[in-house]
Amino acid sequence: MEKHRVMILGTGPAGLTAAIYAARANLDPVVVEGNEPGGQLTLTTEVENFPGFPDGIMGPELMDNMRKQAEKFGAKFVAGWVTSVDLSQRPFKVTVDDTKQFEAESLIISTGASAKMLGIPGESEMIGRGVSTCATCDGFFFRNKKIIVVGGGDSAMEEATFLTKFASEVTIVHRRNELRASKVMQQRARNNPKIKWVMNVTPVSVKSDGNKVSGLEVKDNATGETRVLETEGIFIAIGHSPNTKFLAGQIDLDDVGYIKTDGVSTATSVEGVFACGDVMDPHYRQAITAAGSGCKAAMDVERFLEGSSSHDWSVSATANQ
Incomplete structure (x- = not known):
C-alpha cells in the first residue's frame, strides 16, 4: 500500500x-x-x-x-x-x-x-454553447440577448436578477405555479422590468442548430401541450x-x-x-x-x-x- x-x-x-x-x-x-x-x-x-x-x-x-x-x-x-x-x-x-x-x-x-442538471435531450451537448450553470461566469457573453433561467429557488432569482445587467430580457421558467424562493428574492425579481415569467411548465428539450441554442421546448403541466420558447441562452439554476x-x-x-x-x-x-x-x-x-x-x-x-x-x-x- x-x-x-x-x-x-x-x-x-x-x-x-x-x-x-x-x-x-x-x-x-x-x-x-x-x-x-x-x-x-x-x-x-x-x-x-x-x-x-x-x-x-x-x-x-x-x-x-x-x-x-x-x-x-x-x-x-x-x-x-x-x-x-x-x-x-x-x-x-x-x-x-x-x-x-x-x-x-x-x-x-x-x-x-x-450543478444539478435537467437531464433533458440537448442539454449536455450544448453546455458552453448556450447552456450554462453559472451566471457570473457566463452572463457577459449574453449581452443584449434574450435568455432563460430555469428554476424557482433563491439561486434562480439571484441568477435572473444578475443576468438582467447583460440580457435584453430574462424569462424565468419554473415547473410549479408557486416559487420556492424567499419572499424577498421573489419580490426583487418581480420588480425587475426585464424579467418575464413562464410558470407551471416542464422543460422537455433544448433546441439548437448544433452550434448555438435556439430555444427551450416546454410542456404545459395543465394541458400537456408543448411549445418552444425562443432563446439564445439557457441558465440552469436548480441547485x-x-x-x-x-x-x-x-x-x-x-x-x-x-x-x-x-x-x-x-x-x-x-x-x-x-x-x-x-x-x-x-x-x-x-x-x-x-x-x-x-x-x-x-x-x-x-x-x-x-x-x-x-x-x-x-x-x-x-x-x-
Missing part, C-alpha cells in the same frame, strides 16, 4: 492550487484526479474573470496550465475516483476505483460540487450537489452535504483533514475563490505536519513565497 504525507482529492482550481503550494513546500503531494479532471471549468469555453488574463482564457487551457504548474514542482497525479475513505485514524486510508489503496498522513478534500457522499458519517457536513470548516481556516472536524473549493463553499462557487481556498488548505496542511508530534517531516517553509 502506497503511503504519502499529503493526498489531494480533486483537480479543480482548488485542488490544483493546493497541489502547487504543497509541492513547492516539498510535501510531495499526490493528487487523485476524479471523474472530471480539471473540474467544471473544463466544461466552459472562455473564462474572462480569472485574474491575469486580460484577453480571457479557455477553461480547459486554464486547468491544463495549472496542472502543468503543479507537476513542475513535483506533484504526482493518480487517475480514478475516490470510492471510500477511512478517517477513523491516521494514517488515513483512501480507496480509488474500489481497487487501489493508499495511506496518507493528511488529506485535502477538493472534490467540488456538481448544486456537493461531492461528499463518500464522506458520510466520517466528517461534519451541513444539511445539504457541504463540508464544515473551522472559521476562516480550511480545517475540518477531523484533525489532519482539510477542505477547499466548492465542496465547502455553497455561496461563492467561483474559480478564483476556489483557488484561494486551495492555497489556504496547502498552507494549513504544511503547518499541521510541521506541528505533528509523531513524525518529523522536515517541511520547508516555501509555500507562502
Whole structure:
C-alpha cells in the first residue's frame, strides 16, 4: 500500500492550487484526479474573470496550465475516483476505483460540487454553447440577448436578477405555479422590468442548430401541450450537489452535504483533514475563490505536519513565497 504525507482529492482550481503550494513546500503531494479532471471549468469555453488574463482564457487551457504548474514542482497525479475513505485514524486510508489503496498522513478534500442538471435531450451537448450553470461566469457573453433561467429557488432569482445587467430580457421558467424562493428574492425579481415569467411548465428539450441554442421546448403541466420558447441562452439554476457522499458519517457536513470548516481556516472536524473549493463553499462557487481556498488548505496542511508530534517531516517553509 502506497503511503504519502499529503493526498489531494480533486483537480479543480482548488485542488490544483493546493497541489502547487504543497509541492513547492516539498510535501510531495499526490493528487487523485476524479471523474472530471480539471473540474467544471473544463466544461466552459472562455473564462474572462480569472485574474491575469486580460484577453480571457479557455477553461480547459486554464486547468491544463495549472496542472502543468503543479507537476513542475513535483506533484504526482493518480487517475480514478475516490470510492471510500477511512478517517477513523491516521494514517488515513483512501480507496480509488474500489481497487487501489493508499495511506496518507493528511488529506485535502477538493472534490467540488456538481450543478444539478435537467437531464433533458440537448442539454449536455450544448453546455458552453448556450447552456450554462453559472451566471457570473457566463452572463457577459449574453449581452443584449434574450435568455432563460430555469428554476424557482433563491439561486434562480439571484441568477435572473444578475443576468438582467447583460440580457435584453430574462424569462424565468419554473415547473410549479408557486416559487420556492424567499419572499424577498421573489419580490426583487418581480420588480425587475426585464424579467418575464413562464410558470407551471416542464422543460422537455433544448433546441439548437448544433452550434448555438435556439430555444427551450416546454410542456404545459395543465394541458400537456408543448411549445418552444425562443432563446439564445439557457441558465440552469436548480441547485448544486456537493461531492461528499463518500464522506458520510466520517466528517461534519451541513444539511445539504457541504463540508464544515473551522472559521476562516480550511480545517475540518477531523484533525489532519482539510477542505477547499466548492465542496465547502455553497455561496461563492467561483474559480478564483476556489483557488484561494486551495492555497489556504496547502498552507494549513504544511503547518499541521510541521506541528505533528509523531513524525518529523522536515517541511520547508516555501509555500507562502
